[in-house]
Amino acid sequence: MMEQLKEDFIALFGGVKEKVRIFFAPGRVNLIGEHIDYNGGYVLPCALQIGTYALVRKTGNPFIRFYSKNFPEEGVITVSYEDLSYHVKHGWANYPKGIITAFQSFCPIHTGLDILYYGNIPNGAGLSSSASIELVTAVMLNEVFEQNIDMIDLVKLSQKVENEYIGVNCGIMDQFTVGMGKLDHAILLNCQTLEYRYLPLEMTDCTIVIANTNKKRGLADSAYNERRATCEAAFLKLRQHVNIESLGDLTSKQLEQYEHLLSPVEKKRVRHAVTENERTKQAANALEQGDLFRFGELMKQSHISLRDDYEVTGTELDTLVEAAWKHEGTIGARMTGAGFGGCTVNIVKDEYIPSFIEQVGREYTQKSGYEASFYVVKIGDGAREITEEKEMRL
Incomplete structure (x- = not known):
């Protein structure tokens, strides 16, 4: 080339x-x-x-x-x-x-x-x-x-x-x-x-597979700006009572103590930010211990939080991820990126990659009407x- x-x-x-x-x-x-x-x-x-x-x-x-x-x-x-x-x-x-x-x-x-x-x-x-x-x-x-x-x-x-x-x-x-x-x-x-x-990231018998919903992310930019503004507003409220430089400094325990200061929407958005931050540190520990299955479970929890608390997934991403969760070769799957379309990231056992692409792709098309694209990628x-x-x- x-x-x-x-x-x-x-x-x-x-x-x-x-x-x-x-x-x-x-x-x-x-x-x-x-x-x-x-x-x-x-x-x-x-x-x-x-x-x-x-x-x-x-x-x-x-x-x-x-x-x-x-x-x-x-x-x-x-x-x-x-x-x-x-x-x-x-x-x-x-x-x-x-x-x-x-x-x-x-x-x-x-x-x-x-x-x-x-x-x-x-x-x-x-x-x-x-x-x-x-x-x-x-x-x-x-x-x-x-x-x-x-x-x-x-x-x-x-x-x-x-x-x-x-x-x-x-x-x-x-x-x-x-x-x-x-x-x-x-x-x-x-x-x-x-x-x-x-x-x-030692994946001797598995590989990262990117699945593209092929849905244009029409809401992504406006939703991104809205989520960011909500988190910034919540941070300004919280920092008056907690010594933090960003929401990344906040713990789940502190959020529980001060969540009454936030609106219902702010509480959900901040809960995602705080728990996702904690999940990421746990995921790093799982990698250091060579526990890829624990890493995969944390990926699932991440998607659920993005779906329920941050509300940036949408039908197409949820359909792709849920189909991946059901497949026997999947170690972990979640949306990645801004959301409202775009891609999922999946860790899949090598021997199952062909059936993963075929089965997940078929179920996605049947339920969404879109045809997904799959990319097997290396780090x-x-x-x-x-x-x-x-x-x-x-």
């Missing part, structure tokens, strides 16, 4: 392959700890071996040329350094444009660039394609212009771009996982302090340059 991408680059921009460099940033899936990153709690994601490739070459031109193989109908998008502002007409290219704009604070860039992007993350699946294109661009600029910027700073830069340039008020989990992922490991991340540790490393040696292993 690397050779084909280089040929595509040369066919599009001309020149020779030898001067083209290749970078990669993964997608990510969150195994447990949903709607927690903006509440200052713990999350437990991992990077995937699918993601976004960026091929780049310096030029002598005073502009940047962007092209995506995923959006060929948009052709080559040419942008001058004199105007790197957000433009709706530039669509997907606003993500790398935002990174280039932010990167100017580290290193003023005037050298021309030709960049070809290709992503094999399923569109709209909630596996962080936006964070992937942000980090692959940030790492690319860091290496091409030899800035030696720490990965954590590139992660923070990418989140800032998504918040302020793109206008999506996301937490830091996506960018952190894409930048800091590690092969065959999950990351236990404290979203308040950015303290983290890697946990071996991978974070954003990086693809060298000749690594290319040989792909």
Whole structure:
């Protein structure tokens, strides 16, 4: 595939392959700890071996040329350094444009660039394609212009771009996982302090299977903003009585003591945030003890909390997850991402994967009318340059 991408680059921009460099940033899936990153709690994601490739070459031109193989109908998008502002007409290219704009604070860039992007993350699946294109661009600029910027700073830069340039008020989990992922490991991340540790995710006889509802997440953005605002309002009430910096600091016992301060809806939302945070820490302990079945049970509890207390699942996600729970090869299953469509994450015994896909897919279609897509994925490393040696292993 690397050779084909280089040929595509040369066919599009001309020149020779030898001067083209290749970078990669993964997608990510969150195994447990949903709607927690903006509440200052713990999350437990991992990077995937699918993601976004960026091929780049310096030029002598005073502009940047962007092209995506995923959006060929948009052709080559040419942008001058004199105007790197957000433009709706530039669509997907606003993500790398935002990174280039932010990167100017580290290193003023005037050298021309030709960049070809290709992503094999399923569109709209909630596996962080936006964070992937942000980090692959940030790492690319860091290496091409030899800035030696720490990965954590590139992660923070990418989140800032998504918040302020793109206008999506996301937490830091996506960018952190894409930048800091590690092969065959999950990351236990404290979203308040950015303290983290890697946990071996040894799945010798099972694999992660992503199931996409293929339902457009029409309510996800508005519901996300609403849930976030509710949690922030509840936090302001609680912090007047409890010494906490975020809902991630609150315990179930403290919530029980002070829940009378909250409205019924606030109480449900906070209960999810608090119990999900506790579940995530328990899940980390289960991984460290090699107890994948306990981990799977915590995934189930997470989905139930997201369904009943946070109310972000919906018919399609519930149908997919409940079908997975009934299958004999399932170790754990839950929704992942913002909710109201998107994906479920499942840990499935290898020998049962074909029947899992067939049976769960059939039941989902019968009950929902949609056809699910399934992706068997492996855990991978974070954003990086693809060298000749690594290319040989792909």
